[in-house]
Amino acid sequence: MEMVVRNGAVDEFTNSSVDLKGKPVLNSKRGGWIACFFVVVFEVFERMAYYGISSDLIIYLTEKVHQGTVSSANNVTNWVGTIWMTPILGAYVADAHLGRYRTFLIGSSLYLVVLLLLLFM
Numbered sequence: 751m752e753m754v755v756r757n758g759a760v761d762e763f764t765n766s767s768v769d770l771k772g773k774p775v776l777n778s779k780r781g782g783w784i785a786c787f788f789v790v791v792f793e794v795f796e797r798m799a800y801y802g803i804s805s806d807l808i809i810y811l812t813e814k815v816h817q818g819t820v821s822s823a824n825n826v827t828n829w830v831g832t833i834w835m836t837p838i839l840g841a842y843v844a845d846a847h848l849g850r851y852r853t854f855l856i857g858s859s860l861y862l863v864v865l866l867l868l869l870f871m
Contacts (some may be wrong), residue, residue, distance in 0.1 A: 792858065799865055804830065 807829065811822035844853035 796861065799861075802834065803865075803868070 804826070807826050808819075808822050810825060811817045812819060815822075817825070840853055840857055844850045848856065
């Protein structure tokens with residue numbers, strides 16, 4: 751961990767992390783309570799959407815899509831399994847390719863678009 755003195759105060763760089771412009775990230779300038787608030791609020795809304803969809807998905811598949819009960823239950827369990835496995839894919843994409851902020855924004859945008867499509871279908 752590197753240390754830099756600015757205006758008499760010591761700033762510590764995080765462990766070789768860089769921002770979107772490739773500059774080292776200072777601990778005193780990034781994250782904090784604003785970022786924490788954003789992530790917590792997003793997760794609350796995401797959980798509400800998840801449980802709202804999962805509670806009505808079998809009814810939707812049987813009544814609107816006209817699937818059988820067994821087929822719709824199988825589709826719901828496949829959907830739940832996919833939901834719980836996608837963070838592994840997201841972690842790989844974030845670590846190896848896009849970075850955590852771009853991955854978060856792209857994943858959140860995709861999630862919002864799909865929810866809006868479900869809402870207006």
